[in-house]
Amino acid sequence: MTGRESSKSGDERVVAQQRAWAIGRRRVLQAMGLSAAALAFGQMPTARRGVAAAAQDGEPKAGGSLSMSLADNDVQSFDPITVTDNMSIWTQLLVYDQLVRVAPDGLSVEPGLAESWDVSEDAKTYTFHLRDATFHDGAPVTADDVVFSLNRAISDDTSLWTFLFTAVASVEAVDDKTVVATLSETWAPFEAVMALFAASIFPQKLYEEQGDELWQHPIGSGPFMFDSWNKGVEIVLKKNPNYWVAGQPYLDEVHLQVLTDSNARMLQFQAGELDIATDVPFSQLDALRANPDAIVLQDAVARLDYYPMLNTRPPFDDAKLRLAMNYAIDRDAIIQNVLFGAGQPATTYLPLMWGHDAEAPGYPHDLDKAKALIAESAAKDGFAAELLIDAGDPVRAQVAQLVAADLAQIGGQITITQLDPAALSDRRNSMDYQIAAQYYTSDIIDPDELTTVAVQSDGGVDSVWTGYKNEEVDKLVIEARTTLDPDRRLALYSQIQRLVAEDAPSLYLFYPTGRTATQAVIQNFHILPTGNYRLWETWRADA
Secondary structure, three states: OOHHHHHHHHHHHHHHHHHHHHHHHHHHHHHOOOOHHHHHHHHOOOOOOOOOOOOOOOOOOOOOEEEEEEOOOOOOOOOOOOOOOHHHHHHHHHHOEOOEEEOOOOOOEEEOOEEEEEEOOOOOEEEEEEOOOEOOOOOEOOHHHHHHHHHHHHHOOOOOOHHHOOOEEEEEEEEOOEEEEEEOOOOOOHHHHHOOHHHOEOOHHHHHHHHHHHHHOOOOOOOEEEEEEEOOOEEEEEEOOOOOOOOOOOOOEEEEEEOOOHHHHHHHHHOOOOOEEOOOOHHHHHHHHOOOOEEEEOOOOOEEEEEEEOOOOOOOOOHHHHHHHHHHOOHHHHHHHOOOOOEEEOOOOOOOOOOOOOOOOOOOOOHHHHHHHHHOOOOOOOEEEEEEEEOOOHHHHHHHHHHHHHHHOOOEEEEEEEEOHHHHHHHHHOOOOOEEOEEEEOOOOOOHHHHHHHHOOOOOOHHHHOOOOOHHHHHHHHHHHHOOOHHHHHHHHHHHHHHHHHHOOEEEEEEEOOOEEEEOOEEOOOEOOOOOEOHHHOEEOOO
C-alpha cells in the first residue's frame, strides 16, 4: 500500500463523514426552526491541507485587550488530563494546541499542530505531519512532545479521559515531524477525539523537570500565552507573537474574570467594563437585544439540562414510574416562564448536535398518560423523593419548583434540597441521591463521548451516575463507534436514543439557546457547539 493510496482512502472516508455531518446539521437546524440558508456555512469540507478561514465581520484590526467572564467558576487546573469543568477546558484551548482542532463550522476538524494527516485503508493507522511551531518559551514542538503528551492522556493513572482513547494501541514518533497513531480497531470518533483539550500538547522536557508545578505557569504553543493568575479573580493571557497562523491572534491580551454572580457580571457589562458576558440571565436577554451597544449571540452550545435519577434503588428502579414522571413535566411552561423562551424541550439524551435524532418524539406533556403509567407502577399509591439543586442558582430553583409541582399531580412529594455545588457533586458521584439537577455539554463534535458517559453502563461513570443499564444499548454503543459508514452510524444513534427513551433513566428537560452578550465593538466572536471560542480570530473595531 503506497502513501498516496493511504491518503486517498482517508480523504474519501472524511468526505463521506462530512456529508453525514452536513445532513445531521440540516436535521438539527430543522429541529431548531432555522432555515436552509443558516446552514450554508456548515457544508465546507474538512480542511486537511490548510487552515480554513472563519467568516469575517469586517477587516481585522490588531491590538487592544478583551475582558470576558468565567461565569461558572475559576479555572481548576491547567493540567489537560485532570479537568472536567468547562472553565478549565475552554481556557486551556486558548493556551494549548492539539494535532487537530474544531473548525469554524463547528462540525468538522481542521489542521492544528498537524498540518496534514494520512489514514490507512483499514482506518487503523493515522500518520500526522507536524508543522513548524514553537512553544511559548521558544522551544520547537517535536514529535516526541506530541507522543509524550498523548500517552499521558491515553494511559496515565491521573487521566480522567482514558475512556475516549481505548482504541489507541500506540503513538510513536517516526521523526521530529511525523507521528503515527495505531488503533486496535476501527474507531469512528478518533479524529474528533484528537481535538479534545485532553489531547493538548505541552513540552515534555518542562514537565519532566517541573512535574505538576508546570500547571501553575503552563507552556503551550497555542495562540495565547499564560501571563498571570490571581486565583478566584482573574487570569491574564498575552498574545503569542510566534503563533503559526500569520497575523493571529489580533488581540494583544485577554482578561478572563471570575464573575460567578450574575448581577455583578451584568453590572460590569452594562458599565462597559466587561466586553463579553457569558451566561446572561434569561430575564435580561430581551433588554440586551434592544440595546444598540450590545450584541446577543444566538450561538448555542451542544447542551442538555436534565435530572438524573438513581435507577438502581426504589422507587426509581421502576421504568414505568420514570416514564410517568417524564410525561408529567410541562417543558414548554418551564421554557416560557423561566427561560423566557430561550430553549426548546429536550427529546433525547443527546443535545442538538450531529447524531441527534430530530424525529424523536420525546415526552410531550400528557398528564393522562402519566397517570395511566403511574397506575401500573410500584408508585401507584404515591412516591416521595429528594431533589438536589445548586444553592444560589435562581434558574435551577425556579425549574425545580415547576418540576415538583408537575410531579405532585401524579402523587409525587418532592423535597428540594439546595447544596453547595461541590457537595452536590459528591453525593451524585457516590450515588447517594434520588434526583439531582445537572447539565452536560459535548467536548467533541462526535456523539460518542456523551453516549458513552450518559447511557453506556460500563462507560466509566455508571451512565452519568444513574446506574442505568440496558445490554442492547451497550452493544449498539460499541457498534456505533466502531462503524465507519456515517449513514449506518446515524441509524445506530437513532436506535440508541429510542431505546433509552423507552427506559427513561433521567428526566430530560430542555436544550437552552445561546445567551452570551458582547459589546458592539467586539468583532468576529463566535461560540462553537463544543462551547469553546476561537478568540485568536476575534478583534476590536476600536483598536
